[in-house]
Amino acid sequence: MSTAITVSYSISAVGLLVGVGIVFALMRSDRVDAERGKFAWLFIIPGFAALSYILMAAEIGVITVNGNEVYLFRYIDWVVTTPLLVGYAGYVAGAPRKWVLGVAAADAMMIIIGLGATLSTGIATWVGFGVSAGVHLVLLAILYLVFPMFAREHRERYRLFKILQNHVGLLWIAYPVIWITSPAGLGYVSAVGTAMIIAYLDLVAKTPYVYFVWTERASFAVDPVDADDAGTEETIDADDVAAAAD
Amino acid sequence: MSNPIRRSYGIKLILGYAITGSAVTAVGIVTGDAAATIVMTWAGLLALGSVTGTNTIASIVELERRAKSIADGDLDTDLRSGRKDEFGRLYETIDVMRNSLSEQIESVEQARAEAQEEQERAEQARREAERAEQEATELAEAYRQTAQRYAQAMQQAADGDLSTRIDVDTEHDAMETIGREFNNTMDDLEEALSAVNAFAGDIQRDADELVRLTDEAESTVDQAVETTGDIAADSKEQRERLEAVAQDIDDMSAAAQQIAATTDDLSSTSDSATAASREARDAANEAIDEMEAIERETAEAVEQIESLTDSTEEITEIVEVINEIADQTNMLALNASIEAARAGGGGGSDAGDGFAVVADEVKSLAEETRERAEEISRMVAEVREETADAAESVRSTRTRVERGTDTVESALREIDAIADATEEIDEGIAEISGATADQADTVQTTAAAIDEVSEISREAEATAGTVADSIESQRDRFEAIASTLDEFERNAEDLVAELSRFRIENHGRTANSTALSDGGER
Numbered sequence: 001m002s003t004a005i006t007v008s009y010s011i012s013a014v015g016l017l018v019g020v021g022i023v024f025a026l027m028r029s030d031r032v033d034a035e036r037g038k039f040a041w042l043f044i045i046p047g048f049a050a051l052s053y054i055l056m057a058a059e060i061g062v063i064t065v066n067g068n069e070v071y072l073f074r075y076i077d078w079v080v081t082t083p084l085l086v087g088y089a090g091y092v093a094g095a096p097r098k099w100v101l102g103v104a105a106a107d108a109m110m111i112i113i114g115l116g117a118t119l120s121t122g123i124a125t126w127v128g129f130g131v132s133a134g135v136h137l138v139l140l141a142i143l144y145l146v147f148p149m150f151a152r153e154h155r156e157r158y159r160l161f162k163i164l165q166n167h168v169g170l171l172w173i174a175y176p177v178i179w180i181t182s183p184a185g186l187g188y189v190s191a192v193g194t195a196m197i198i199a200y201l202d203l204v205a206k207t208p209y210v211y212f213v214w215t216e217r218a219s220f221a222v223d224p225v226d227a228d229d230a231g232t233e234e235t236i237d238a239d240d241v242a243a244a245a246d
Numbered sequence: 247m248s249n250p251i252r253r254s255y256g257i258k259l260i261l262g263y264a265i266t267g268s269a270v271t272a273v274g275i276v277t278g279d280a281a282a283t284i285v286m287t288w289a290g291l292l293a294l295g296s297v298t299g300t301n302t303i304a305s306i307v308e309l310e311r312r313a314k315s316i317a318d319g320d321l322d323t324d325l326r327s328g329r330k331d332e333f334g335r336l337y338e339t340i341d342v343m344r345n346s347l348s349e350q351i352e353s354v355e356q357a358r359a360e361a362q363e364e365q366e367r368a369e370q371a372r373r374e375a376e377r378a379e380q381e382a383t384e385l386a387e388a389y390r391q392t393a394q395r396y397a398q399a400m401q402q403a404a405d406g407d408l409s410t411r412i413d414v415d416t417e418h419d420a421m422e423t424i425g426r427e428f429n430n431t432m433d434d435l436e437e438a439l440s441a442v443n444a445f446a447g448d449i450q451r452d453a454d455e456l457v458r459l460t461d462e463a464e465s466t467v468d469q470a471v472e473t474t475g476d477i478a479a480d481s482k483e484q485r486e487r488l489e490a491v492a493q494d495i496d497d498m499s500a501a502a503q504q505i506a507a508t509t510d511d512l513s514s515t516s517d518s519a520t521a522a523s524r525e526a527r528d529a530a531n532e533a534i535d536e537m538e539a540i541e542r543e544t545a546e547a548v549e550q551i552e553s554l555t556d557s558t559e560e561i562t563e564i565v566e567v568i569n570e571i572a573d574q575t576n577m578l579a580l581n582a583s584i585e586a587a588r589a590g591g592g593g594g595s596d597a598g599d600g601f602a603v604v605a606d607e608v609k610s611l612a613e614e615t616r617e618r619a620e621e622i623s624r625m626v627a628e629v630r631e632e633t634a635d636a637a638e639s640v641r642s643t644r645t646r647v648e649r650g651t652d653t654v655e656s657a658l659r660e661i662d663a664i665a666d667a668t669e670e671i672d673e674g675i676a677e678i679s680g681a682t683a684d685q686a687d688t689v690q691t692t693a694a695a696i697d698e699v700s701e702i703s704r705e706a707e708a709t710a711g712t713v714a715d716s717i718e719s720q721r722d723r724f725e726a727i728a729s730t731l732d733e734f735e736r737n738a739e740d741l742v743a744e745l746s747r748f749r750i751e752n753h754g755r756t757a758n759s760t761a762l763s764d765g766g767e768r
Contacts, residue, residue: 159308166301167300178285197273
């Protein structure tokens with residue numbers, strides 16, 4: 001494993017820890033209702049990812065399949081955190097519990113199928129990739145067709161939902177493309193390049209996510225009248241996080 | 247350093263691009279592979295888009311949605327953003343705009359409500375003004391009707407019907423005061439005129455009585471002395487003067503009618519009532535003065551008549567002396583006849599007879615003297631009786647003059663009251679004052695006439711003196727009336743007593759109302 005990968009994973013781990021700090025600040029703020037915001041779940045997103053990256057930087061859980069090194073914790077991280085990312089967006093939209101759980105389950109299935117495709121060889125790899133991509137499309141459909149119906153009912157959270165929806169929906173398009181160009185797919189991009197790109201994408205997908213919740217925390221204000229005051233609270237800035245991640 | 251970054255969207259963008267560029271560069275250098283760099287670049291663009299673009303789109307979409315709801319009139323929508331950069335400020339600005347709009351709409355609605363309220367108030371004021379106008383019109387009509395009614399009554403009064411009274415309008419204070427004061431004025435005027443009437447009638451009757459007494463005295467004195475013919479002539483002149491007095495009083499009546507005529511303009515021209523009533527008061531004061539002058543004159547007349555009585559008392563004393571002389575003469579004649587009888591029996595009967603004849607002659611003369619004196623005494627008694635009657639008449643006149651003065655004084659007080667209460671009818675009172683001045687002149691003329699009466703009384707006194715002189719020349723004849731003079735004196739004292747009692751009764755007596763026109767015709 002190259003030094004570049006280790007450095008990249010370390011930077012991502014640090015950047016994700018900044019995300020943990022943001023969620024911690026959210027939990028500490030007495031201007032917002034932490035229970036209503038379900039911030040405890042947000043902890044897991046940068047927290048579990050940071051833990052995974054630390055483990056990956058330490059080269060723990062690395063297996064070799066078809067001559068390719070596969071970081072298992074990357075997929076474990078994704079199985080845990082990506083359902084939370086899409087499910088929390090559904091929660092913000094005000095979707096019923098079954099939709100939130102359903103979309104999370106679909107996401108987890110997408111990751112697991114993706115992992116299966118990575119671990120498989122030959123045609124099975126592409127079938128798995130196709131199924132996983134199909135589930136991805138289903139996820140996007142729910143995100144853009146189902147959740148907005150509920151989000152319109154919750155005016156105060158609508159903007160946060162739109163941010164999270166676009167953030168997830170847009171950024172995640174990159175992942176299947178990276179997979180195709182990776183050694184597991186067509187092999188256009190080396191393992192080192194793929195690792196650095198994914199480390200960048202994972203950081204950008206998670207720490208800004210919690211930062212957006214922070215900037216829009218007024219959606220979960222204890223008292224809606226004081227919501228403007230909640231926005232003035234000093235906290236860690238996501239751009240600092242991004243700068244640190246570089 | 248976080249604040250400047252949070253406050254500027256541009257810095258955020260630059261930072262994002264710098265980080266992404268760094269990542270692309272790192273991948274390119276580490277891998278040395280174009281494909282890896284391209285994929286990284288593509289992924290970086292997606293990441294930038296998802297981090298910055300989606301946020302921007304969300305903010306703009308949200309802004310658009312909120313702006314639309316504001317445009318649709320939902321101004322209660324809260325606008326807030328956790329962002330501190332240009333978007334955050336844009337939110338704040340729009341929120342300020344929303345609040346400003348809300349306030350302006352509120353103020354416009356408030357202004358509209360106030361305008362409506364003002365309009366309602368104006369409408370209310372208009373209705374009140376209309377009602378007030380209607381009330382004023384009704385009030386003016388009521389005043390006009392009352393004034394018309396008053397004017398009719400005043401016209402009747404002006405035409406000479408002094409019994410006319412106004413049916414007082416008690417609904418309006420001013421009209422009630424005018425009506426009541428007019429009625430009071432008419433009451434006073436009527437009372438004053440009837441008192442003057444009664445006074446004139448009394449004077450006339452008294453004058454008649456005086457003329458009658460004078461005539462009787464004249465005829466009596468005619469029988470007694472020749473000089474009483476002057477008394478008759480004077481009495482005639484006195485009667486003529488008294489007729490002139492009656493004529494003057496007639497003029498006074500005409501003046502009073504003129505007063506009544508002037509009340510015609512009382513309703514419309516009443517500006518200087520107070521001044522006029524003051525003039526009226528002055529004129530009435532003059533009348534009172536004149537009446538007091540009359541009173542003084544009549545007092546003088548009484549004194550003169552009383553001095554006449556004193557003169558007759560002197561005559562009575564003289565007649566008494568004559569009587570005594572006749573008695574002594576008689577006694578002397580009796581003694582002479584006794585002496586004559588004694589001389590006739592003792593010596594020369596011729597001388598005794600002749601003495602007796604003289605004594606008889608003297609005795610018969612004394613008898614005749616006593617008879618004449620009794621005759622004079624009877625005549626004097628008659629004269630005293632007539633004089634006492636004249637004195638009584640003059641005293642009665644004086645009493646009535648005093649009552650007339652009281653009446654005029656009472657009228658004066660009423661005029662004062664009118665002056666205080668009705669300044670509005672000043673000018674009418676001014677004309678009344680003018681007429682009252684004429685009346686005063688007439689009273690003055692009356693006073694002058696009565697002066698002449700008193701002069702005539704003085705002449706009568708002088709004539710009585712002449713009578714006394716002629717009677718003195720006949721004192722022999724007065725001897726006969728000496729015995730009756732005592733009784734006459736007692737009768738005179740009784741008469742004085744009777745007169746004093748009569749005066750007290752007189753005060754209680756009410757004046758008889760005699761028509762003024764009757765006095766004028768006589």
